[in-house]
Amino acid sequence: MxxxxxxxxxxTNRGIGKGLVTTYLATPNTTVIATVxxxxxxxxxxxxxxxxxxxxxxxxxxxDVSSAESITGAIETLKSTHxxxxxxxxxxxxxxxxxxxxxxxNPRLGAPELSRxxxxxxxxxxxxxxxxxxxxxxxxGSLTSMNIIIPVAAYGASKALANFxxxxxxxxxxxxxxxxxxxxxxxxxxxKNGFEALKEKGIDVTQxxxxxxxxxxxxxxxxxxxxxxxxxxxxxxxxxxxxxx
Ligand code: NDP
Numbered sequence: 663m664x665x666x667x668x669x670x671x672x673x674t675n676r677g678i679g680k681g682l683v684t685t686y687l688a689t690p691n692t693t694v695i696a697t698v699x700x701x702x703x704x705x706x707x708x709x710x711x712x713x714x715x716x717x718x719x720x721x722x723x724x725x726d727v728s729s730a731e732s733i734t735g736a737i738e739t740l741k742s743t744h745x746x747x748x749x750x751x752x753x754x755x756x757x758x759x760x761x762x763x764x765x766x767x768n769p770r771l772g773a774p775e776l777s778r779x780x781x782x783x784x785x786x787x788x789x790x791x792x793x794x795x796x797x798x799x800x801x802x803g804s805l806t807s808m809n810i811i812i813p814v815a816a817y818g819a820s821k822a823l824a825n826f827x828x829x830x831x832x833x834x835x836x837x838x839x840x841x842x843x844x845x846x847x848x849x850x851x852x853x854k855n856g857f858e859a860l861k862e863k864g865i866d867v868t869q870x871x872x873x874x875x876x877x878x879x880x881x882x883x884x885x886x887x888x889x890x891x892x893x894x895x896x897x898x899x900x901x902x903x904x905x906x907x
Contacts, residue, residue, distance in 0.1 A: 666691040666692070666693070666717070667751065667789055668695065668748065668749050669686050669692060669693070669694050669749075669750060669752075669753070670740075670752045671694070672725060672753070672755050672756040672776065673755045673756025674697060674755070675696075675699075675700075675706040676705055676850070677848070677851060677852060677874065678874060678877055678881075679696075681874035681875060681877065683709055683720070684878070685878040685881075685882050687718050687720060689715055689718065689882075691715075691717035691718060693746075694718065695723060695744075696709050696720060696722050697722075697723050697724070697736060698723075710722070721740070721744055723739055727754070727756045730775045733776055734775075734779055736779075737779045748783055748784075748787050750788075751885055752780045752784060752796070753798065753881075754773045754796065755798040757852070758852075759855065773827060774827055777827075777831055781795065781831075781835055791839070791889065792838055792839050793839070794839045794840075795841075796881070796885060797828050797840075797842045797843070798845055799844060799897065800817070800818075800845075801844045801899070802814060802818045803817075803821025803823075803825050804822075804906055804907060806906035825842050832894045832895035839889075839890060840895065841888070843884065843898050843899070844900065845878075845880075845900050846876070846880070846899065846900045847867055847871045847872065848873070848874055849872070853871070884902055887902075
């Protein structure tokens with residue numbers, strides 16, 4: 663990365679998204695664009711009091727990833743109000759977990775509209791190397807791992823769809839680095855619900871669970887080290903290991 667960088671992260675008022683905002687704000691000379699569904703909510707406003715390294719700053723913008731209008735509106739606001747004409751890193755983190763029932767896909771959470779809106783700005787990145795688009799996916803969306811990871815149908819299927827789209831986007835856009843990441847089993851609202859659901863099926867994942875800090879530090883390391891051949895079009899865990907699709 664160059665000496666200054668601009669990073670946009672979706673779904674940041676809690677969980678891994680908030681952890682990523684914390685990690686990037688602690689990095690000098692970083693403009694962090696934290697997108698939330700409701701900027702007026704106290705959890706979103708609490709982002710403003712996170713510690714900032716020298717030269718780093720925070721912009722909070724409303725963005726609901728399930729709405730194409732909201733995504734394009736957020737990008738327009740960034741351009742017109744904040745003068746943002748280029749992005750170095752975009753992390754599509756926002757997500758929901760439907761842990762029950764048959765697949766009820768929400769393809770919009772698979773990031774096609776988000777990627778369409780931000781790829782032109784990533785192409786304008788002046789950072790060393792290329793702009794980077796990372797989708798926070800889940801090992802629960804891996805077809806190869808279905809035999810060893812209890813498949814939660816709706817959630818796993820929407821992540822598998824997202825993985826397909828990421829691989830396709832990476833092939834279509836060689837001028838941007840694009841890949842999917844598994845953040846680990848992380849202690850968040852969603853994570854805790856998932857661990858409980860697995861426990862009810864007799865599976866105790868306690869030994870694999872990691873903190874938000876460990877997950878986000880790992881994700882940032884992978885992003886910092888990303889390069890075309892070793893990263894783009896891949897499915898990579900927070901610890902840098904490559905996962906099967
Ligand atoms: P949380 O439930 O703690 O947080 C989810 C975040 O996404 C919240 O900020 C939420 O905002 C936001 N969000 C949900 N829907 C939308 C939407 N339509 N538009 C904008 N923001 C939205 O989850 P995690 O932090 O655990 O998960 C983050 C990502 O990591 C998800 O994509 C998840 O699938 C993935 N993941 C997590 C794992 C874990 O163990 N925790 C394991 C594998 C993958 P709001 O507060 O407004 O609801």
